Amino acid sequence: MTITAATPQERMHSARTASRSLGLLTDAAKTALLRSIAEAIDANVDEIVEANADDVSRGRADGLTTGLIDRLTLDGSRVAALATAVRDVAQLPDPVGRVLDDRxxxxGLHLQKVSVPFGVIGSIYEARPNVTVDIAALALRSGNAVVLRGGSAAQSTNAALISVMRGALADAGVDPEAIQTVDDFGRDGARALMRARGLVDVLVPxxxxxxxxxxxxxxxxxxxxxGAGVxxxxxxxxxxxxxxxxxxVNAKVQRPSVCNAVETVLVHRDAASRLLPSVIEALQERGVTVHGDAAAASFGRDVVPATDEDWATEHMSLDISIRVVDDLDDALAHIRRYSTQHTESIITTDDDVAExxxxxxxxxxxxxxxxxxxTDGGEFGFGAEVGISTxxxxxxxxxxxxxxxxxxxxxxxxxxxxx
Amino acid sequence: MTITAATPQERMHSARTASRSLGLLTDAAKTALLRSIAEAIDANVDEIVEANADDVSRGRADGLTTGLIDRLTLDGSRVAALATAVRDVAQLPDPVGRVLDDRxxxxGLHLQKVSVPFGVIGSIYEARPNVTVDIAALALRSGNAVVLRGGSAAQSTNAALISVMRGALADAGVDPEAIQTVDDFGRDGARALMRARGLVDVLVPxxxxxxxxxxxxxxxxxxxxxGAGVxxxxxxxxxxxxxxxxxxVNAKVQRPSVCNAVETVLVHRDAASRLLPSVIEALQERGVTVHGDAAAASFGRDVVPATDEDWATEHMSLDISIRVVDDLDDALAHIRRYSTQHTESIITTDDDVAExxxxxxxxxxxxxxxxxxxTDGGEFGFGAEVGISTxxxxxxxxxxxxxxxxxxxxxxxxxxxxx
Structure with missing residues (x-):
């Protein structure tokens, strides 16, 4: 279902209006709505794949890397996976209407603190078209309208996905303005979204x-x-x-391109000679480039000298930095300086050190x-993940x-x- | 205890460092710390009142209104009330270390979600010197350091209060840098505080x-x-x-200068002739100026015509606006347009309307x-109130x-x- 409103502000106003009825939908109505969206995605797989082909050929012409082209590309089975993800979200418990306090x-005044939708959620994101469907499904399941701003590389795909989802809303008797995009306004769309205080309640980049x-x-x-995880x-x-x-090894190589992958290993001086030769070798056997300070380098071959920049870098690749530290205080000071406050882990059998x-x-x-x-919503048992807040x-x-x-x-x- | 750091950034860095040890204090240590602060305030009442006299005489010279002078003024009993407020906060349950999720x-991985201090809380506020003590006490009780920026009208009083509280921290063996001010940097101090992302975790104006x-x-x-409450x-x-x-009457006259006081009454057309004559008369008997639309004005004497601005105004005074509405939808539309999303109430015996x-x-x-x-933390049973979030x-x-x-x-x- 196409969008006719002429300005980002008009669209955000429409989303705000739509959010009012959306917030009152029952659990069953929201579940049914998400199932209809999943069906509509399945039914329109050809249209979606065709729109995606436009993005992919433009991406190739623009010289996108193979990795980015792969993230962008949708085929029949990937579209089916999008629909499955929507069905998974449909099955999650309704987060609205929980009584969080009751006194x-x-x-005699009876007070209850209950969970309610935000209203309108905005999201600004990059190339992956699955985010378009994920965020829309999560927003609708929680009774929120959504305003999307995806990357320009995926704009045809996103337009097709949004049109299909809006059509499903309309067919279900729900205001289709609950899913909005400001993609076609380019950077102005993103700017309008970031300035929409009062129209948009929260923005998730x-x-x-x-x-x-x-x-x-x-x-x-x-x-x-x-996001960012050093x-x-x-x-x-x-x-x-x-x-x-x-x-x-698991934290580095299982999926190096994600935010919960490890970037830096800090080794207690007293354990360096016992641990590092094996750790470095195991990493290198799996294709990891090891960057190290001088002390770490002495326990392995082909260790690249680590620079100050390395300690602050989220590599998102098969690179890791290793430093030998004097003690726990030294390790904690290093973490304070370089951590993005995402995830930090220690390997120890000393309970005092652990605590x-x-x-x-x-x-x-x-x-x-x-x-x-x-560190992942799925692993934590949340059923779906909106993102990892830092x-x-x-x-x-x-x-x-x-x-x-x-x-x-x-x-x-x-x-x-x-x- | 005086502050020596030369720049707002240095002070905020010191607060950040202090926050680390503060976050590890036990419940008992924090309670004892707050009691020491209360004692120090009591012991230094003369110094505080003297500093306050400077502010008051400068305020008079600057032509502050009687109301503002009253809010600014501290005497012995008001200083004692500050100390009592700190003792009350000391008695509240420790908000740190609550296990909010456990799975x-x-x-076999054991996950626990626990409450921890923010780290450093900033606050920018106006003339009332009691806020200086309130916010510092609430921040310390919850294991946070605090950076304060009070109004220039109270700067001598705030400096005295902060010096007394820092002295109490030092005497208790706690890093006094946990209480900081940027008052003496004027507007630059406020600006530095608003730009201190990474040093200050949250700002409460x-x-x-x-x-x-x-x-x-x-x-x-x-x-x-x-805050603001229309x-x-x-x-x-x-x-x-x-x-x-x-x-x-209660919502308007009991304390008209606060954010939970009512500003606008919307009366169902079918009840206007039954309710408004008495409501208007009762308000006017208590000195309230009634602003009304034409329909409301017809049910009372001396009703001032309400302007569009009235509907959007938080009077903070004995003024109230009254409008006759067609039905519940009309009332809801008015509220959507003018509400600051603070508190809204309906008087009805119809359960469907209420729900x-x-x-x-x-x-x-x-x-x-x-x-x-x-709508008040004390009334809700929280023991103390940090503010009312809108x-x-x-x-x-x-x-x-x-x-x-x-x-x-x-x-x-x-x-x-x-x-």
């Missing part, structure tokens, strides 16, 4: 560190910051060799003896559907006045 | 709508917006006359048959100590890796 004052930084700096709409693993003096090796690490490290997720790859306001760490709601106090009285 | 994954708007617009530090009471067709009269109002009104607190003056992110409505904490996921494993 009766001495004067997803993509590169640079994209997120821009949104955080320029937006007057409240932002939930997701993630550390500390190998304490007591770290068992097998745990150290397995966890560091100090858990208490003193300031990050969304702090681990002992586990791979940092577990801020402290409202949500921290993996966000599920409840993080797409706010609260409202309901007060039921019988004439109470304040004395 | 063991199939692989308290004061006029204009102050809050400035902070919300200019701050790159996440803000918790408090509060409505709807008198439904079924509203009992005694409830309508008592609640409107529709509760469901459809988008505000921090939505009431049925109660005075809007109940935003949807993180906190909404009256905020207690728990709203000054964020969360952290702790993961305890035994070598788990992701497959």
């Amino acid at each position: 009766v004052l001495d004067n 997803r993509g590169s560190a640079q994209l997120i930084e821009t949104v955080v700096t320029e937006s007057s709409v409240p932002v939930i910051e997701t 993630v550390h693993i500390v190998l304490d003096a007591t770290a068992p060799l097998d745990w150290a090796t397995d966890i560091v 100090r690490f858990l208490a003193e490290v300031d990050a969304a997720v702090v681990m002992v003896n586990a791979s940092t790859r577990f 801020q402290k306001l409202h949500a921290r760490g993996p966000m599920g559907l409840p993080e797409l709601t706010t609260t409202k106090w309901l007060a039921r009285g019988a004439g109470q006045i304040r004395s | 063991v994954l199939d692989n 308290r004061g006029s709508a204009q102050l809050i708007e400035t902070v919300v617009t200019e701050s790159s530090v996440p803000v918790i917006e408090t 509060v409505h009471i709807v008198l439904d067709a079924t509203a009992p006359l005694d409830w309508a009269t008592d609640i409107v 529709r109002f509760l469901a459809e009104v988008d505000a921090a607190v939505v009431m049925v048959n109660a005075s809007t003056r109940f 935003q949807k992110l993180h906190a909404r409505g009256p905020m207690g100590l728990p709203e000054l904490t964020t969360t952290k996921w702790l993961a305890r494993g035994a070598g788990q890796i992701r497959s």
Whole structure:
């Protein structure tokens, strides 16, 4: 279903209006709505793949890397996976209407704090078209309207997906203006979204560190910051060799391009000679380039000298930095300086060290003896993931559907006045 | 204890460093710390009153209104009340260390979501010196350091209070840098605070709508917006006359200068002739100036014609606006247009109307048959109030100590890796 409104502001106004009826939908109505969207995606697979082919050929002409082309490309089975993801979200418990506090004052006034939708959620994101469907499904499941701003590389695909989803809304008797895009306004669309305080309740950027930084700096709409992970693993003096090796390898190579992959290993000086030869070798066997300080380099071959920039870099690739530290305090100081407060883990069998690490490290997720790859909504059992918040306001760490709601106090009285 | 750091940035860095040890204090240590602060305030009453006399005489010379001078003035009993307020905060339950989620994954990884301090809380506020002590006490009780920027009218008083509190921290063996001020940098101090993303975790403005708007617009530090209340009471067709009269009068006159006081009454057309003559008379008997549309004006004497501006104004005075509406939809549309999403109340005996109002009104607190003056942390049973949030992110409505904490996921494993 095509969009006719002429300006970003008009579209956001329409989304606001649509959000009012959406917020009142029952659990069953929202579930049915998401199933209809999934069916519509399945029914329109050819149209979606065709629109995607436009983006892919333009991407090739523009010289996008093979990796980016792969992220952008949709075929029949990937479109089917989008529909399946929507059906998965449909099955999640309704996050709206939870009673989070319930109290009766001495004067008889009955107070309840209940979860309610935000209203309108905005999202600014990059090339992957699956985000278009993911965010729309998560927003609708939680009773919110959504205004999307995807990357220009996926604009034909996104337009097709949004048209299909709006059609499904209209067919289900729900205001189709609940799904909006400002893609066709280019950078002006993104700017309008970031300035829409009062129309858009919260903005969730997803993509590169640079994209997120821009949104955080320029937006007057409240932002939930997701993302960048300069993630550390500390190998304490007591770290068992097998745990150290397995966890560091898993955290680096299982999926190097994601935010919960480890970037830096800090090794206690007393354990360096016991642990590092095996850890470095195991990493290199799996194609990892090891960057190290001088002390770390002495325990392996072909270790590239680490630069100051390495410590601050989220590589998103098969690169890792290793530094030998004097003690736990030295490790904690390094983490304070370079951490993006996403996930930090320590390998140790010393309970005092473990508890100090858990208490003193300031990050969304702090681990002992586990791979940092577990920081993930799916792994945490949330069923779906909105993103991983690295801020402290409202949500921290993996966000599920409840993080797409706010609260409202309901007060039921019988004439109470304040004395 | 005086502050020596030369720049706002240095002071905020010191606060950040101090926040690390503060966050690790036990419940008992924080309680003892607050009691020491209360004792120090009591012990230094003369010094504080003397500093305040400077501000008051400068205020008089600058032509401050009697009301502002009254808010600014501290005498012995008001200083004692400050100390008592600190003792009250000391007695509140520790908001840090609450386990908010606890789950063991199939692989044995034990996850806990626990409440932790934000780290550093900033506050920008206006003339009342009690805010200096209130915010510092609430921040310390919740394990946070604090950076204060009070109004220039109270600068000598604030400097004295901060010096006394810092002295108490030092005497208790706690880093005094946990309480900082940027008052002496004037507007540059406020600007530095609003730009301190990464050093300050959250900024809580308290004061006029204009102050809050400035902070919300200019701050790159996440803000918790408090305040402005264009509060409505709807008198439904079924509203009992005694409830309508008592609640409107209470909500307007009990304390007209606060944000939960009512500003506009919307009366159902079918009930106007039954309710308005008494409501208007009762208000006028208590010195309230009634502004009304033509229909409302016909039910009373001396009703001032209401302007479009009246509907959007938080009077903070003995003024009220009254409008006759066609029905509930008309009332809801008026509220959507003019509400600041603080508190809205309806007086009705019709359950369907009540439930529709509760469901459809988008505000921090939505009431049925109660005075809007109940929107208050003390009344809600929180023991203390940080402010009333009118935003949807993180906190909404009256905020207690728990709203000054964020969360952290702790993961305890035994070598788990992701497959």
